[in-house]
Amino acid sequence: MDVGSTNSAVPSAPAYNSHEFWSSLSPAGLSDVVKDLCDALRPHLNTGALRVGSVLLSGPSGSGKVMAVRAVCSCLNLHLFKVDCVSLCGDTSGAAEEKIQMAFAQAQQYRPCVLLLKDIELLGRDRDMLGEDARVIATLRQLLLDRDPALSHPVLVIGTTCRPQDVPADVQTAFLHEVKIEALSEEQRRSMLSVLTASLPLGKEVNLAKLARRTAGFVLGDFCALLSHSSRAACTRIQASSFLGGLSEEVERDFCTAGFPVLEEDFSVALDQLHDAHSQAVGAPKIPSVSWQDVGGLHEVKKEILDTIQLPLEHPELLSLGLCRSGLLLYGPPGTGKTLLAKAVATTCTMTFLSVKGPELINMYVGQSEENVRNVFARARAAAPCIIFFDELDSLAPNRGRSGDSGGVMDRVVSQLLAELDGLHSSREVFVIGATNRPDLLDPALLRPGRFDKLVYVGINEDRESQLQVLSAVTRKFKLDPSVNLSSILEKCPAQLTGADIYALCSDAMMCAVKRKVEWIEEGLDTESSALILTMEDFLQAAARLQxxxxxxxxxxxRHIQQKFAAC
Known part of the structure; x- marks a missing residue:
């Protein structure tokens, strides 16, 4: 006789393979989140519990929220009933209310179970997503708070969201517990990479610890994309090799199915692709590739910056004593290399670098500019150790009371920036470097101890030795004629030059060389394949025009400004 299907009161625990990341009861990098969820829900499995067990789980997109809930259900032997909240939205409040009640009623049929409401911030919004729907919010709140004491097996509710600030306040307070997926530490990223790559053939030179340092701010979804991109890069590399050049498509497919090693260069290609994609999307921080060789002169400035940033990182005992400066302000004439210095420090200290131009944070909508400032610091904390570089800081933080805008937007932005700087003491591995040509326009509150408390003057190169170091740094990648004498070139230049002036000198010399080569090619005296060589005459022509x-x-x-700040 055929027997219909029945709901099991206690789901049977499947036999899990501890080496499989996706079926693990304690996934690498997410074990703390799974434990917090289990601790929050386990007491509500008791039939004497007064209220429905409910948890609001927040975290970035792709951080593994649904996967953590699956692991919790496996640990507690509970069914999982997943509902995407976008399917619960209706044309009218009544339609949305009916769909929500139906979802809770369906979950009752599978108890004991976890009702997973994915993207719960979508519920309670009106059709235009601009306001709140009080009727839907009241219904959802009642369902979250009410409990039928007659039920022997409960329905536990977990709501997930990527934007907890968008969850209506009445819905947020209806959840008994809140669990947040924090940014992964370097050790968590290494362990997650180790488990995810367990079945992937890796080259001997692949260093997962080094890869973990380069992936600051990555979440589970980013690591899955990284492995996918690196495998594709490895496949492209092998297909381009001569070994596969003459093979048939069938043999090539068999070779790919059999597996091929993923090398360090494949991971580098994949990392570059992901960083570029993130930077275009959200301005994600990444480690720049600027060395001290690219920065000529400025030895005293280099020493002051490294003492402020590198020393606390190398000696954690200083952080425990609170002896840490998190803010550094570089000021001086334009073109002296302030941005280049900040990037070189980030590269030397192996820190991610988040560059922010002041005006790009300003928005016409009320409150949006302040939220942009908060998001910058949130991204930096997620990618720690990180350097936030505010270029043109005077445009973002002018003296309050003098900005002249009718809505007081700039005053609120400055206040938000001050609040975020004060909050950096809780995250010791986030440093802020500001650069400005007009420090006299900054709000004085920014320059007090605890904020931008270290002021470094980045001046021009007045002596020939410093100018020679800058010129050597700029021309080190050029192909120069043996007759080129850099010291003689500087003798033909004005006495006081910034780094940008020297860069302009080399750019003009390069343009002279290009014009000469084009003329030679047209006359048949040279070929396009030959290297471009800069001669002494090219530099002398550029020096004659340099201002x-x-x-x-x-x-x-x-100099007056420097003396004023030095006296403070």
Missing amino acids: PSVSEQELLRY
Whole structure:
């Protein structure tokens, strides 16, 4: 006789393979979240519990929220009933209310179970997603708070969200517990990579610890994309090799099915692709590739910056004593290399670098500019150790009360920036570097101890030795004629030059060389394949046209500013 299907009161625990990441009861990097969820829900499995067990689980997109819930259900032997909240939205409040009640009624049929409401911030919003629907919110709140004491097996509710600030307040307070998926530490990223790559053939030179340092701010979804991109890069590399050049498509497919090693260069290609995609999407931080060789001169400035940032990282005992400066302000004439210095520090200290231009955070909508500032610091904390570099800081944080905008937007932005700087003491591995040409326009509150408390003057190169170091750094990747004498070139230049002036000198010399080569090619005296060589004549022509970008009057004003800040 055929027997219909029945709901099991206690689901049978499947035989899990501990080496499989996706079926693990304690996934690498998410074990703390699974434990917190289990601790929050386990007491509500008791029939004497007064209220429905409910948890609001928040975390970035792709951080593994649904996977953590699956692991919790396996640990507690519970069914999982997953509902995507976008399917619960209706044309009218009544339609949405009916769909929500139906979802809870269906979950009752599978008890004991976990009702997973994915993207719960979508519920309670009106059709335009601009306001709140009080009727839907009241219904959802009642369902979350009410419990039928006659039920022997409960329905536990977990709501997930990527944007907890968008969850209506009445819905958020209806959840008994809140669990947040924090940014993965370097050790958690390494262990997650180790488990995910367990079945992937890796080259001997692949160092997972080094890869974990380069993937600051990555979540589970990013690591899955990284492995997919690196495998594709490895497949492309093998297909391009001569070994597969003459093989048939069938043999090539068999070879790919059999597996091929993923090398370090494949991971580098994949990382570059992901960083570029993230940077275009959200301005994700990444480790720059600027060495001290690219920065000529400025030895005293380098030492001050490294003492402020590198020393606390190398000596954690200083952090435990609270002896840490998190804010550094570089000020001086334009074109002296302030941005280049910040990038070189991030590369030297193996820190992610988040560059922010002041004006790009300003938005016309009320409150949006402050939220942009908060998001910058949130991204930096997720990618720690990280350097936030605020370029043109005077445009973002002018003196309050003098900005002149009718809505007081800039005053609120400055206040939000001050609040975020004060909050950096709780995250010791996030440093802030600001750069400005007009420090006299900054709000004085920014320059007090605990915020931008270290001021470093980045001046122009006035002596020939420093200028020679900058010129050597700029031309080190050029192909120069043996007759080129860099010291003789500088003798033909003005006395006071910034780094940007020297860069302009080399750019003009390169343009002269390009014009000469084009003329030779047209006359048949040269070929396009030959290397471009810069001669002494190219540099002399460029030096004759070079004009310093900073005048004597401006230099005098900057010296007065330096003396003013040095006296403070």
